[in-house]
Amino acid sequence: KAGVTQTPRYLIKTRGQQVTLSCSPISGHRSVSWYQQTPGQGLQFLFEYFSETQRNKGNFPGRFSGRQFSNSRSEMNVSTLELGDSALYLCASSLEPSGAYEQYFGPGTRLTVT
Amino acid sequence: AQSVTQLDSHVSVSEGTPVLLRCNYSSSYSPSLFWYVQHPNKGLQLLLKYTSAATLVKGINGFEAEFKKSETSFHLTKPSAHMSDAAEYFCVVSVPTGGFKTIFGAGTRLFVKA
Numbered sequence: 001k002a003g004v005t006q007t008p009r010y011l012i013k014t015r016g017q018q019v020t021l022s023c024s025p026i027s028g029h030r031s032v033s034w035y036q037q038t039p040g041q042g043l044q045f046l047f048e049y050f051s052e053t054q055r056n057k058g059n060f061p062g063r064f065s066g067r068q069f070s071n072s073r074s075e076m077n078v079s080t081l082e083l084g085d086s087a088l089y090l091c092a093s094s095l096e097p098s099g100a101y102e103q104y105f106g107p108g109t110r111l112t113v114t
Numbered sequence: 115a116q117s118v119t120q121l122d123s124h125v126s127v128s129e130g131t132p133v134l135l136r137c138n139y140s141s142s143y144s145p146s147l148f149w150y151v152q153h154p155n156k157g158l159q160l161l162l163k164y165t166s167a168a169t170l171v172k173g174i175n176g177f178e179a180e181f182k183k184s185e186t187s188f189h190l191t192k193p194s195a196h197m198s199d200a201a202e203y204f205c206v207v208s209v210p211t212g213g214f215k216t217i218f219g220a221g222t223r224l225f226v227k228a
Binding site: 004033035042043044045048056090092099102103104105106107108 | 146148150156157158159160163204208209210215216217218219220221
């Protein structure tokens with residue numbers, strides 16, 4: 001079974017631009033979560049989607065948004081990029097909303113904002 | 115409030131000696147607890163999980179963890195370290211608050227000396 005895939009793997013953007021990251025979950029998984037990983041803040045939860053609905057949201061500004069499609073694929077969007085948005089963005093999928101279910105992580109998208 | 119604390123940011127052991135990575139949590143609800151490992155430039159991989167069944171949980175690659183409610187701890191152990199265990203380890207707590215909230219610890223970097 002194919003794992004979680006994320007595209008693109010690397011991205012360089014300029015401050016003020018916007019970016020869209022994509023995540024394809026493991027086949028049959030209906031929940032997708034997004035995380036931001038930085039050396040200073042560690043791994044922080046962004047949001048979780050299940051059946052096209054946002055189930056939970058972390059403490060991030062409204063510039064960070066996401067959505068999930070009927071095939072469970074998910075995208076996250078960051079508008080008006082800031083230098084501090086440079087990070088590794090990880091996507092994780094699980095059968096049901098994360099909780100008792102383990103999450104399977106993708107390799108991440110490395111975003112650099114200049 | 116829910117939180118998770120990994121008591122050591124770095125742990126160094128010699129190959130063949132035991133590994134102990136410490137994790138304490140705080141939760142008003144019955145939590146699910148996980149340990150994930152992240153090898154350099156790779157995504158996170160689940161080592162093991164506790165979801166209110168047996169308190170001693172066995173995971174992959176010889177790792178195990180014991181849930182101690184009285185001590186609010188979920189320490190990760192391995193009897194004999196291998197060079198390939200060198201990685202960053204994350205303790206994760208997930209609690210059912212208006213949709214599950216998943217909180218990652220800050221991580222413990224494990225170094226294994228030959």
